[in-house]
Amino acid sequence: MKKIMLNQYGDVDVMKMVEVDLPKPAANQIVVKTAAIGVNDPDVVIRANGPFPTMPKEIKPTLPHSLGEDFSGVVTDIGKDVTRFEVGDHVIGMSFMNTYSEYILLDDSAVVTTVPKDLDLVPLGGLYLGVATAYAATIRDGQAKSGQKVLIHGAAGGVGSKAVQLAKSAGAYVIATGTAKQADYMKQLGADETIDYQTQDFTKLVSDVDLVVNLTGPKTLADSYQVIKKGGRVTSVNAVVDQEETKRRGITGTYSKGFMTVEELKDVIDLYTQGKLDVRVDKTYPFELESIKQAHRDFQAGGNTGKKIIVFKD
Structure with a gap:
């Protein structure tokens, strides 16, 4: 599978597309085929300057690492002890510095929840953060x-x-x-x-x-x-x-620090399905290296109205 990785910090050219093995879940893990991800401030700032000085040690990334936080996708594999998800579930959630990837490996306890299968996963990829x-x-x-x-x-x-x-x-x-x-x-x-x-x-x-x-x-x-x-x-x-x-x-x-519990995320999804909350998509970009670089350039240019979303192939 393809994944964006950083070996150093700097301009958009430090992002490299690499081929890595498809993840295999442990007993308490799930694998999600990524549908869409949001372009967010931490992606751009960390790519350019490295981790924030105030970032807690337990979540501070060390090189080499990927990018990305929020995502939407479809569960493709689950570990033998997983009860919260089934293969085929549509899900959204958060996986810090880990979503610029065609597949995402997550613990069953991660802040991830299912969403109705009739919802468009593209805008939902930019919902969480x-x-x-x-x-x-x-x-x-x-x-x-x-x-x-x-x-x-x-x-x-x-x-x-x-x-x-x-x-x-x-x-x-x-x-x-x-x-x-x-x-x-x-x-x-x-x-x-x-x-x-x-x-x-x-x-x-x-x-x-x-x-x-x-x-x-x-x-x-x-x-x-x-x-x-x-x-x-x-x-x-x-x-x-x-x-x-x-x-x-x-x-x-x-x-205020941007985190949610699974229950709070479920409440937000309820608002979304009721039409009380929407994700306004400003622009979408394919999961290709040059397009991802452009997404970062566009985000850095400022004046962002709505979300910039990176979309993966079906």
């Missing part, structure tokens, strides 16, 4: 509820698009920041109001917010404290919350 981060920031840590006012920064990206939909499914009033070109898209996602961060100052347009979800940088986070009502919350996924500032203002701040 974005929705896990959005779920953590909006629902688990953010505790978005019906009737609340929620401000989401970076609402048009892969994570932001999920955060808007999750906040709306919880019954919140959603204010979304992005570019003017992204305004219609953010409204399609369910945003009640949109703010063009390039020409408008959200601190002059928004106040008494119950929750701010920061999916952008530290400056936006620093400016956000002042718009949150006392007793409100702020979550951030890529800039560390100033706990002294939140304490001074009487608000709760959390640095």
Whole structure:
């Protein structure tokens, strides 16, 4: 089978397509034939610069290694002790630095769940990582509820698009920041109001917010404290919350980490099958080396609206 591997970090040319043996499952493992995978920030950043300095030792990859997190596919083989899956099941889930591969070997205990076989596996390949981060920031840590006012920064990206939909499914009033070109898209996602961060100052347009979800940088986070009502919350996924500032203002701040339990993933799939959550696919790329390189270049160019998905042959 074909698999992308790294022997060093750097530009897109460090990615190499190699031939490796098809994995064989141990007693408690499954093998999944990959249908689609999402292109995500960790893929691009780790490929370019290596593991994050703050990454826990137990998950920090060492060279040589592959890339990728979220995936969709079909179970093709199971170990003798596996009871949660059957051959032929359609599944989605997470396998850190391991999905740029035609087949994926997973423990039965991995964060993977079955999905109805009538669902298109292509968009589902880009669901997990974005929705896990959005779920953590909006629902688990953010505790978005019906009737609340929620401000989401970076609402048009892969994570932001999920955060808007999750906040709306919880019954919140959603204010979304992005570019003017992204305004219609953010409204399609369910945003009640949109703010063009390039020409408008959200601190002059928004106040008494119950929750701010920061999916952008530290400056936006620093400016956000002042718009949150006392007793409100702020979550951030890529800039560390100033706990002294939140304490001074009487608000709760959390640095949200994108993980989900199997049960939470099942809840998300329920929302997806009900049409309350969608994966907007920006562009698809075949699982071929030059196309994967282009996917990384396109992702790095910024202005991402929706997900970039790498698609495998049937």
